[in-house]
Amino acid sequence: xxxxxxxxxxxxxxxxxxxxxxxxxxxxxxxxxxxxxxxxxxxxxxxxxxxxxxxxxxxxxxxxxxxxxxxxxxxxxxxxxxxxxxxxxxxxxxxxxxxxxxxxxxxxxxxxxxxxxxxxxxxxxxxxxxxxxxxxxxxxxxxxxxxxxxxxxxxxxxxxxxxxxxxxxxxxxxxxxxxxxxxxxxxxxxxxxxxxxxxxxxxxxxxxxxxxxxxxxxxxxxxxxxxxxxxxxxxxxxxxxxxxxxxxxxxxxxxxxxxxxxxxxxxxxxxxxxxxxxxxxxxxxxxxxxxxxxxxxxxxxxxxxxxxxxxxxxxxxxxxxxxxxxxxxxxxxxxxxxxxxxxxxxxxxxxxxxxxxxxxxxxxxxxxxxxxx
Numbered sequence: 001x002x003x004x005x006x007x008x009x010x011x012x013x014x015x016x017x018x019x020x021x022x023x024x025x026x027x028x029x030x031x032x033x034x035x036x037x038x039x040x041x042x043x044x045x046x047x048x049x050x051x052x053x054x055x056x057x058x059x060x061x062x063x064x065x066x067x068x069x070x071x072x073x074x075x076x077x078x079x080x081x082x083x084x085x086x087x088x089x090x091x092x093x094x095x096x097x098x099x100x101x102x103x104x105x106x107x108x109x110x111x112x113x114x115x116x117x118x119x120x121x122x123x124x125x126x127x128x129x130x131x132x133x134x135x136x137x138x139x140x141x142x143x144x145x146x147x148x149x150x151x152x153x154x155x156x157x158x159x160x161x162x163x164x165x166x167x168x169x170x171x172x173x174x175x176x177x178x179x180x181x182x183x184x185x186x187x188x189x190x191x192x193x194x195x196x197x198x199x200x201x202x203x204x205x206x207x208x209x210x211x212x213x214x215x216x217x218x219x220x221x222x223x224x225x226x227x228x229x230x231x232x233x234x235x236x237x238x239x240x241x242x243x244x245x246x247x248x249x250x251x252x253x254x255x256x257x258x259x260x261x262x263x264x265x266x267x268x269x270x271x272x273x274x275x276x277x278x279x280x281x282x283x284x285x286x287x288x289x290x291x292x293x294x295x296x297x298x299x300x301x302x303x304x305x306x307x308x309x310x311x312x313x314x315x316x317x318x319x320x321x322x323x324x325x326x327x328x329x330x331x332x333x334x335x336x337x338x339x340x341x342x343x344x345x346x347x348x349x350x351x352x353x354x355x356x357x358x359x360x361x362x363x364x365x366x367x368x369x370x371x372x373x
Contacts, residue, residue: 001029001059001102001277008033008057010042010091011064016106016164018171019269020061027273033057042087052094060095060103061272062088062144066137067108068178070253070336073134084140092147096157103159104276105148107141107299109261109342110134111163119305119343122163122297123286131337145299152281153295160281162272165303165342168361169265170368176212176231181310182262185317186366188250191233193323196248202373209373236326248325253333256311261303261341264356264364271302274352283350303342304354313358320362 001007007024011017012034024032033055041047042064066076066083073080088105095103112120113128125145130138141163148159172183179187187206194202203224204217215227228234232251284298308316314327344354356364 003028004031005029005059006031006033006055006057007059007061008055009061009063010035010087011062013171014063014065015167015169015172015265016268016272017061017063019169019265020063020272023266023269023273042090043083045090048090048094049097052098052100056098058101059276060091060100061276062091062103062105064091065106067173067180069180069184070133070334072178073137074132074334077136081136081140084137085143088140088144088147092144092151092159095159096151096155101158102276102280103148103157104272105144105159105161106272107144107161107163108137109163109165109301109303109340110138110337111142111145111299112340114337116340118339119341120301121343122299122301122346125297125299133334133336149295149298152298158281160275160279160284161299162275163299163301163342164268164271165261165263165301165340167263167265167268168365169268170365172265172365174210174369181260182313182317182362182365183369185252185314186321186362186369188231188233188252189314189317189321189323189327190366190369191228192248192250192325193321195228195233195235196323196325205373232328232330248323249328250323250325251328251330252310252314253330254310254335255331256309256314256329258310258335258337259307259339259341260310260313261305261307262313262358262361263302263304263354264361267354267356268302271347271352271354275300275347275350279350284346300346300350301342301344302347302352303344304357305342305344306357307339307341308358316359316362317366320359320366 009017009021012021040051114131116124145161148161151157168182173179174183174187208217212227236247236249
């Protein structure tokens with residue numbers, strides 16, 4: 001890419017897209033295009049076609065997607081498969097028709113089987129059943145990988161797929177109805193600390209910024225208590241002498257035993273720009289497949305290769321936030337996949353490695369959260 005190349009970042013206001021946008025700006029790329037959902041509905045094929053015809057971007061980062069945690073994935077199954085397939089189909093196809101030089105499609109490591117070998121290599125894709133709770137989302141992302149591969153093979157395009165591990169960072173989703181595990185833990189434990197310390201000004205400020213089920217900071221205390229309790233944030237014990245509640249409790253879904261890998265979103269963005277600058281589709285084909293008719297598993301894992309249990313993660317968040325209450329792991333709720341660690345050897349061989357470890361990342365994200373209330 002040249003510094004003045006026209007670059008379209010689809011989903012430039014989201015967690016990954018905003019990080020890619022900032023990384024490109026920091027590196028001196030000056031001709032960036034972004035559209036909010038109000039400006040361009042990526043589910044509208046006619047609108048997407050008009051956009052590509054008018055703007056004619058030369059490079060595309062496809063970071064737009066409908067995403068969520070285990071609750072959202074399992075609850076909105078139809079929406080997750082339909083909306084993600086539609087967005088991908090529209091953008092990838094129009095990128096081909098308009099002659100885009102290179103496209104980077106962002107997927108997720110949930111594409112891998114529930115019982116995938118650990119750490120998960122790219123070539124275990126489609127070898128056994130998926131985790132049920134996120135199957136629709138995973139199938140959509142697998143379709144995106146195969147669409148990029150198929151267009152490359154048939155039309156000679158240069159579309160590359162990258163599969164990031166669990167991401168966290170600035171502009172993360174802290175909506176307790178749809179968020180992933182780490183931002184949800186940070187917000188829940190922060191609110192638990194506020195309850196514990198009777199910091200109602202902070203609680204109301206938080207809810208004014210991000211209402212929960214329509215309950216904002218102007219709601220009566222009783223309504224706030226009720227909605228917080230619904231999401232596992234509540235007070236325990238009543239002092240027999242003062243009648244004042246004490247000891248906050250934060251509920252966490254599952255046993256805390258599942259292992260997860262986390263990558264700072266700005267480092268994911270750095271990896272994406274690195275791939276766009278240095279890697280072509282031909283570089284992603286496994287060596288033993290280059291001369292064969294079958295070309296598979298050209299996608300690239302992007303991760304740290306390091307993991308932490310949900311319990312260890314929650315305790316780290318508790319420490320960084322300064323919460324002294326209780327964490328309750330509700331084993332009646334689903335755990336999801338027990339282990340999901342990427343094998344990042346492919347991206348390592350291509351020349352990229354992560355730098356930010358999880359303890360530092362949690363500190364940075366909590367600071368960002370507090371700075372943006």
